Structures are given as C-alpha cells and as structure tokens.
Amino acid sequence: MTPKTDDRVPVLVVGGSLVGLSTSLFLGRLGIRNLLVEKHATTSHHPRGRGNNVRTMELFRTAGVEGDIREAASVLAGNHGILQAHSLTGTDAEWLFKEMDPDGRLALISPSGWCLGSQNDLEPVLLRHAADLGADIRFGTEMVSFEQDADGVTAELLDRASGERRTVRADYLVAADGPRSPVRKRLGIGQTGPGALFHNVSVTFRAKGLADVVGDRRFIACYITNPEAEGALLPVDNAENWVFHAPWHPEDGEELEDFTDERCAQHIRAAVGVPDLEVEITGKAPWHAAERVADHYGSGRVFLAGDSAHEMSPTGAFGANTGIQDAHNLAWKLAAVIDGWAGPGLLDTYEAERRPVARATAERASGRSAEHSHPGYEAVPGVGRQGNVMAVVLGYRYTSGAVVGVDPSLPAVPEQFRPAAEPGCRSPHMWLRRGGERLSTLDLYERVPVLLTGAGGAAWQEAAQRVAERLGVPLEVHRVGEGPGCDLAPEDGADWAKVHRAADDGAVLVRPDGFMAWRSESAAEDPERILTEVLRSLLNRA
Structure with a gap:
C-alpha cells in the first residue's frame, strides 16, 4: 500500500x-x-x-x-587561456594555452562554443x-x-x-x-579512486588597481608559481572583483581560521607583485580537489x-x-x-x-x-x-547500455578526438534548412528518438512510422536531401550520408540526448523487422 x-x-x-x-x-x-x-x-x-x-x-x-x-x-566572454607566472609583474609569464579554439575549427563540428x-x-x-x-x-x-x-x-x-x-x-x-x-x-555506496589530491581556500576580493597590472591579458586563470605566494588568480569582472585560490594544507595541521583577512591580502599582494596593492577581502570558501567515483x-x-x-x-x-x-x-x-x-x-x-x-x-x-x-x-x-582535451569534451562514448552495434572493448574516452558518426558517440553536427529555418542536426534531438535517413531512404521512413505506431514509441522520422519526400535540406550542398558514414539509403537512430544509438549503412531487406528489434532492445521493451 x-x-x-x-x-x-x-x-x-x-x-x-x-x-x-x-x-x-x-x-x-x-x-x-x-x-x-x-x-x-x-x-x-x-x-x-x-x-x-x-x-x-x-x-x-x-x-x-x-x-x-x-x-x-x-562579462567574461573575452577571457581565454591559462597564464603561468612567478608574479603578475614579472617578466617570465607564459601561456600554457592562449585560446580554446585558436584555428576556429570548432565551428565546423558544433553549433555552440x-x-x-x-x-x-x-x-x-x-x-x-x-x-x-x-x-x-x-x-x-x-x-x-x-x-x-x-x-x-x-x-x-x-x-x-x-x-x-x-x-x-x-x-x-x-x-x-x-x-x-x-x-x-x-x-x-562506496567510492573508488586515489582520493584527496589537494586543498585550497577560495578568496574573493576587491582590488581596483589590479586591472592595471593585468592589462590586456584576458586570462581564465593565472597560476602563480612563486613558492611564497603560490595560487591561482581568476577574474570575476576584469575590473575590481577577483578570486584567488590559495593552497591549504590541513594535513599539516593548518586550520581554515589561519587564513585571516590580512594573511590573504598579503598573499595576494605577493602573488601580484605589488606590495602596496589595496586589497579588500570579501569572502572565503574552502574546497577540496579529489579523484573519486x-x-x-x-x-x-x-x-x-x-x-x-x-x-x-x-x-x-x-x-x-x-x-x-x-x-x-x-x-x-x-x-x-x-x-x-x-x-x-x-x-x-x-x-x-x-x-x-x-x-x-x-x-x-x-x-x-x-x-x-x-x-x-x-x-x-x-x-x-x-x-x-576535445577527446574528453566531445569524444566520450558509450560502449554498453542503450546502444546497438558498439565494440565494448573501445575506451570510454579516446586518446585523440575525431568527429565520429558511430553508435555510442555524439551524433555529428551539420547545418540544415527546413523551409526558411536554419538549424543544426543537434537541434533535432531532445524529446524523443529520431530516425534520420537520406533521399533514398523512403523504405526506412515508412517502416519507422509503422513500427512507432505499433510499439507506441514517439519516434520522429526525417529524410535529409533535395528530392521528393525530404523535409530537411543540407545547407551549402553538404552530404548527409558522408557526415553520418552511411549511404543515401541508409539510416541512423539518434537518442533524445543526441547520441547515436544504431546505424544501418545502407538499405535493408526487412527494415520494419530490424527497427522493431532495435527499438525493443534500446528501450528495454519486451
């Protein structure tokens, strides 16, 4: 009851x-x-x-x-990269990396940034x-x-x-x-992993003069390597509000109360390299870096x-x-x-x-x-x-679960990123036209599973509609191409089949989260049977 x-x-x-x-x-x-x-x-x-x-x-x-x-x-839209320096006023500053997307190639693989x-x-x-x-x-x-x-x-x-x-x-x-x-x-439920890695105290502060020291270096963070003032400086508004992450060693008996306003201000001045910098501490919050799953x-x-x-x-x-x-x-x-x-x-x-x-x-x-x-x-x-890094961000994949046709021996995160159009991976981006509307393939995926096929995929489209009705699955079906029966047109002559590694009469099934669940590289003799089996397997339907 x-x-x-x-x-x-x-x-x-x-x-x-x-x-x-x-x-x-x-x-x-x-x-x-x-x-x-x-x-x-x-x-x-x-x-x-x-x-x-x-x-x-x-x-x-x-x-x-x-x-x-x-x-x-x-306010931070123009900030990029990680800077490393002994102090902000020193001459040894170097960029660990300066741009997230230095060659602008990201626009080829994603509608976002x-x-x-x-x-x-x-x-x-x-x-x-x-x-x-x-x-x-x-x-x-x-x-x-x-x-x-x-x-x-x-x-x-x-x-x-x-x-x-x-x-x-x-x-x-x-x-x-x-x-x-x-x-x-x-x-x-327990956890597995190395455990605690390091500890920091995150200090928020105001310093109107700091923007002049930073100049035009619009970084995400600056790692300060001075052993006497080690930490990370992060902008909040690039003007007068900032954050400094100061190392904290509770394993050596250091207490959070030891991080007085004066200690933090002195630490920040040494890190910046301006002994008389006006610093107003506005807040402190401890945080602990760890690796556990x-x-x-x-x-x-x-x-x-x-x-x-x-x-x-x-x-x-x-x-x-x-x-x-x-x-x-x-x-x-x-x-x-x-x-x-x-x-x-x-x-x-x-x-x-x-x-x-x-x-x-x-x-x-x-x-x-x-x-x-x-x-x-x-x-x-x-x-x-x-x-x-892009292998982690866009290249991660599912080698088991709600996917069909995936090699389970593949790593969850590959060493290098390459745009993939394979079951278990994020489905690729390409620009489409629907009437006067411009949209990405990724815009199609959110609420229900989506079956995509090309101009030659009428058999897949018809089979999918019948299977969806019979199983009670809210499946959307789109044909991509320029011919009759196509509701989505690739922009600027892009090749849907090539992007999705299928023939024009092939089909891909994409989950609501935008991950490719299954693919048929070409037409099949009995598409209705195949789609029925695939959907039952993916959705745990008897």
Missing part, C-alpha cells in the same frame, strides 16, 4: 546547485513534473565552477537556455527556466530521510526556516547533493548525479560539465519510463554509460592538473598524461 504523504511527484531532485537545477530543467523540458529541494536558502554567491564546455553548451542550446547563459556570463561563466551567474538562469517549466523548487528545504520500496520513494522534508516537516512520495529520486552526499552514504550510480529508484557520483580535479572544469551531462543522460531515460514508452530496465543503462566516462574523465582531469602544475597539487609519479 502506498504510504500517505503530503505531496506526490514523479521525480524528487535533491540538491539545487548546477547539476540539480540542470536535472530539473531537463526533466521540465520533457514534460516531467519534479520537486527540487536545496537546504541552502539561495543559489550560490561564490564565483566557482566557471568553465562550461562545448558539449554542455550544446545541451543548454537544445534546452532553450544557451542565449540567457551567455548573456549572464557576458565554450562559455566562461561562474556558477553564481548560471544558477539563477537555470532556476528561472526550470520554474517556468513548472518545477516546484524549494530552497531552504532539506531532505532529512527517505525510504524506498518497489513502487517509489518516500522522503521527509524539513523547512529550515519554519521547522515544518512534510512528506513527499516520488516515483524516483535523483541525488545531486554533493561530494559528501548523504544519499550516497544512506545507500551504502562512486562504485554504483544508484540503487533501486534512487540515482546519483554530479559530485555525489564523481569528484574530479578542477583543471579543465570537467567535474561540473560531467555532472550536467549525467543529468541529461538520466532525464530522457526517466521521462521515457515514466511516460511508458520504455521499460524500467532502460534506467540500468545510466550507470553502464556514465560511470566509465566519469572514471576516464577523472583520470584526465588529474593528468591535466599535473601537466599544468596546478598550485597546491603535488602529483604522484606517473600522473601527467592528459591526452586531447
């Missing part, structure tokens, strides 16, 4: 930071009602989690928020859009306990201001409750996402991006099961797909920190190989 509760919702999201709010947004876009609870009273005030990579921005594009996010982050935006600027955008989609978002509310059974999860919620307690019944719970996740601990991504009807599932070194900003991509992967699967067009076994593919990606990405993040000599990080021997 279902327990009596105050509220009833399909999905309960615990945690209202970047990953939790993204989860709520993605679910809302798919029409899934959700309740989000966050124990803190407001979104983050501290500028952190700054780098949003290309894949994340693609997801925000399809979710309709990319423009607002770029506007919120506009990198976006440097702090967590405190992004979270309000996500919150507003999630609420507009109908999410019930309650800040200042803590989940104090939960129990699950075969049919759902019952949770007790505490309003931290009033002390009122309410119970909520949800079909599923998504825990985006941070690296010390109470939900993960309650489930008894949860042994499981959930249990029963409870799932982990973001830092509750994985911790990564901050270099490259892989952690937050991986968490947002967790949310996107999980959201469409929850929606498919809740809406009844997929079997519950589809949810098992969440861990099968995302955990190997997190493990590989966490290793690359640690390697990148070692290669860049991130302040405070004393890398263990053998750490330092990072491979190609």
Whole structure:
C-alpha cells in the first residue's frame, strides 16, 4: 500500500546547485513534473565552477537556455587561456594555452562554443527556466530521510526556516547533493579512486588597481608559481572583483581560521607583485580537489548525479560539465519510463554509460592538473598524461547500455578526438534548412528518438512510422536531401550520408540526448523487422 504523504511527484531532485537545477530543467523540458529541494536558502554567491564546455553548451542550446547563459556570463566572454607566472609583474609569464579554439575549427563540428561563466551567474538562469517549466523548487528545504520500496520513494522534508516537516512520495529520486552526499552514504555506496589530491581556500576580493597590472591579458586563470605566494588568480569582472585560490594544507595541521583577512591580502599582494596593492577581502570558501567515483550510480529508484557520483580535479572544469551531462543522460531515460514508452530496465543503462566516462574523465582531469602544475597539487609519479582535451569534451562514448552495434572493448574516452558518426558517440553536427529555418542536426534531438535517413531512404521512413505506431514509441522520422519526400535540406550542398558514414539509403537512430544509438549503412531487406528489434532492445521493451 502506498504510504500517505503530503505531496506526490514523479521525480524528487535533491540538491539545487548546477547539476540539480540542470536535472530539473531537463526533466521540465520533457514534460516531467519534479520537486527540487536545496537546504541552502539561495543559489550560490561564490564565483566557482566557471568553465562550461562545448558539449554542455550544446545541451543548454537544445534546452532553450544557451542565449540567457551567455548573456549572464557576458562579462567574461573575452577571457581565454591559462597564464603561468612567478608574479603578475614579472617578466617570465607564459601561456600554457592562449585560446580554446585558436584555428576556429570548432565551428565546423558544433553549433555552440565554450562559455566562461561562474556558477553564481548560471544558477539563477537555470532556476528561472526550470520554474517556468513548472518545477516546484524549494530552497531552504532539506531532505532529512527517505525510504524506498518497489513502487517509489518516500522522503521527509524539513523547512529550515519554519521547522515544518512534510512528506513527499516520488516515483524516483535523483541525488545531486554533493561530494559528501548523504544519499550516497544512506545507500551504502562506496567510492573508488586515489582520493584527496589537494586543498585550497577560495578568496574573493576587491582590488581596483589590479586591472592595471593585468592589462590586456584576458586570462581564465593565472597560476602563480612563486613558492611564497603560490595560487591561482581568476577574474570575476576584469575590473575590481577577483578570486584567488590559495593552497591549504590541513594535513599539516593548518586550520581554515589561519587564513585571516590580512594573511590573504598579503598573499595576494605577493602573488601580484605589488606590495602596496589595496586589497579588500570579501569572502572565503574552502574546497577540496579529489579523484573519486562512486562504485554504483544508484540503487533501486534512487540515482546519483554530479559530485555525489564523481569528484574530479578542477583543471579543465570537467567535474561540473560531467555532472550536467549525467543529468541529461538520466532525464530522457526517466521521462521515457515514466511516460511508458520504455521499460524500467532502460534506467540500468545510466550507470553502464556514465560511470566509465566519469572514471576516464577523472583520470584526465588529474593528468591535466599535473601537466599544468596546478598550485597546491603535488602529483604522484606517473600522473601527467592528459591526452586531447576535445577527446574528453566531445569524444566520450558509450560502449554498453542503450546502444546497438558498439565494440565494448573501445575506451570510454579516446586518446585523440575525431568527429565520429558511430553508435555510442555524439551524433555529428551539420547545418540544415527546413523551409526558411536554419538549424543544426543537434537541434533535432531532445524529446524523443529520431530516425534520420537520406533521399533514398523512403523504405526506412515508412517502416519507422509503422513500427512507432505499433510499439507506441514517439519516434520522429526525417529524410535529409533535395528530392521528393525530404523535409530537411543540407545547407551549402553538404552530404548527409558522408557526415553520418552511411549511404543515401541508409539510416541512423539518434537518442533524445543526441547520441547515436544504431546505424544501418545502407538499405535493408526487412527494415520494419530490424527497427522493431532495435527499438525493443534500446528501450528495454519486451
């Protein structure tokens, strides 16, 4: 018998930071009602989690928020690269890298681009859009306990201001409750990995004179190598507001209270190289870099996402991006099961797909920190190989899960990036025309599976429509080409078949998250039978 509760919702999201709010947004876009609870009273005030990579921005594009996010982050739109120096006034400064996309080739493979935006600027955008989609978002509310059974999860919620307690019944719970996740601990799920890497204190401060010292060097971060003033300087507005990450050594008995305003100000002056720089400390927040991945991504009807599932070194900003991509992967699967067009076994593919990606990405993040000599990080021997960054950002793939025809021996993250059009990989971008509208192939993928075929794929189109109706799957079908029956035209003579590594009479099936699930390189004798088998396998349909 279902327990009596105050509220009833399909999905309960615990945690209202970047990953939790993204989860709520993605679910809302798919029409899934959700309740989000966050124990803190407001979104983050501290500028952190700054780098949003290309894949994340693609997801925000399809979710309709990319423009607002770029506007919120506009103050740092001109900042690129990582600078390294003994001090900002010294003559030894060098760029570890100066541009994210120096040759402009990114525009050939994506409709989006990198976006440097702090967590405190992004979270309000996500919150507003999630609420507009109908999410019930309650800040200042803590989940104090939960129990699950075969049919759902019952949770007790505490309003931290009033002390009122309410119970909520949800079909599923998504825990985006941070690296010390109470939900993960309650489930008894362990973690694997090297563990703690280094510790920093993030110091926010005002210094009107610092902009003159920085000059036209619009960096993402500057790593200061002076042993007496080691750390990382990050701009907030390129004018008077800044952040400095100072190494912290609690393992040597150093307390957070030791970081007095005067100590921090002196440290910053030494790092900058201006002894009389006027510095006003405005805030401090400790953070801990670690490499850990949860042994499981959930249990029963409870799932982990973001830092509750994985911790990564901050270099490259892989952690937050991986968490947002967790949310996107999980959201469409929850929606498919809740809406009844997929079997519950589809949810098992969440861990099968995302955990190997997190493990590989966490290793690359640690390697990148070692290669860049991130302040405070004393890398263990053998750490330092990072491979190609774009391989992590756009090249990660699923070698098992809701995919058909993938070699399971392939690595989750390849050494080098090359645009792929293979099952298990992000489906490629190309520009299309639909009437007078210009769109990317990636704009087609969000709410339902999509079958793409060429001008010669009429048989696939007809078969797909029959199979979708018979199975009750909301499958969209598009033919790409210039001939009769084609609803999408490639722009500037681009070759759909070549981009997708198929013949003009072939077909590809793309999941709602934009990953290619299956491909037939050419026509088939019995397309209806093949599509029936593929969809049943992908969606865990009997």
